[in-house]
Amino acid sequence: MKKHLKLAAYAALLLLLPFATGLALGKTWVRILDFALLYVMLALGLNIVVGFAGLLDLGYVAFFAVGAYCYALLASPHFGLHLPFWMILPIGAFSAGIFGMLLGAPTLRLRGDYLAIVTLGFGEIIRIFLNNLDTPYNVTGGPQGIDLIDPIRLGPVSLNQPPGHAVYSYYFLFLLFALATAFVSTRLQHSRIGRAWAAIREDEIAAEAMGIDTRNVKLLAFAMGASFGGLSGGLFAGFEGFVSPESFTLTESIMILSMVVLGGMGHIRGVVFGALLLAILPEALRYVGPLEQSLFGKIVVDPSGLRMLLFGFSLILVMLLRPAGLWPSPTRKRELLAHGETAKHENTDIYDAGR
């Protein structure tokens, strides 16, 4: 009974959140919430690769781009195609999954730093392709990107209607998808496949010797993670109505990785928390400028610079004080406590505070 009450409370919170936010802070903030949900999906996808299977991926945003461009090409005047979103989203997720395998196949023997460099290069390659595939034949629209993308429609109803309230309808759509990805992640983690991923993370040679086809299982991790990215890419394109290579830079990849690491690698709730925090924090720090104005009567430090400085500083602080992430899984917590010299001397109370 108590569990049901808790569930109902969560549901009510999630349903009322956008309206409360809209009333209190304005529509800009509802839009930020929408983006935060997209980041939750991205972080959960990357968590499969990095957190579950232990494969460092610095080019994850490439899959987001693949999903977004799939949507853009199949539902815009660019090619004159206007497929419905329930067809495009699976196509986008599937194509991203294929790209995930394309990245995974040549990197099967790599780990750690080496894998990170290759994945970083892969992310850049995709972005540069998107940037330059406007000649000789205009496929991606080049640096201008693709404009006038169809909004997501549920039957005859466009989510952009009524005008000005799109942020609310998209919130619920994204919420649905974010919950679904969290559900899928949880199920996968506690399955035989999730155990195989964990085994590979722990000791690849032993995993192979115990009958796990490490090649297939690693490719599966890349493909699953990538398809989550592709899915949220499609949603992003429908929401924004515009895509360009600028949205898919290395900074984005690093941001998503930070969400996973900061939240607590391999721990789904932690990753969701990390994604929400890092999606919202930089926006909240925009208020630094007006705050300075009201405190000192003038702008003392350039707010845009200070914003990123504070952001970076808080990241460093978190990693120093809580190396296992803000909300680590119980296992990972023990692991880091056993490993790191600094962690050994940590006050265990700090860890328990988050639970």
Added chain:
Amino acid sequence: MTQDAKLLEVRDIGRTFGGLAALSGVSLTINRGEIYALIGPNGAGKTTLFNILTGIYKPDSGNFRLEGVEMAGKKPSELAKSGISRTFQNIRLFANMSAIENVMVGRHCRTRASVLGAILGNSNTRAEEKSIAEMAKHLLDYVGLSRHAHMLARNLSYGDQRRLEIARALATEPKLLALDEPAAGMNPLETDSLKRLLETIRRDGVTLLLIEHDVKLVMGICDRLAVLNFGKKIAEGEPSQVCSDPLVIEAYLGAS
């Protein structure tokens, strides 16, 4: 019994590492249901042979058959699926997983739930998951670790870690269980209980291949053994025979 008595046939296996012949022309046969040991001085090629039989290395020449099926060149995971499972000399458990999870991983190649099944959680998948957990529990009990089922592998005592590796290997339902120095670093008490465990495993129908430095354990437990020296097999047979073989005495004690 129409089944062939020969479980594993190794023929003329050779392997070089940059000009050094680690193994040359080694042949041996392991019969069903026996405990077969491989001994030899350091650098004799025991571990190389072992790694070839478990798929970590590919042989340069020769081949080996399990129940008449050609196995040389297969990947470790394929060999595990075919029925050769192993433990490691320097323990390689999944250190940050619990004991029972370690054993459950061993069930991977005998189960088949797909991504879709895992996501949907249908009745087949749930039944399979339940059987995995039950089998893992049973195996932990079998090696005497059931009270530590939920402890992290890294926190188990050394002897228990060795036992857990055996349980994990048994979870793949091997026909041949290959143990790389299972008694290394054990005290006499632990060695003794290991010996009993190995005898139980043999009694339950699993053939054992054993590399071991502890000659007393080897002589006390194995049915037949082969001695390697400088990459060649210098003797094979029952312990009493091999012990008195002059070539073996020379290899271990030096020429007189």
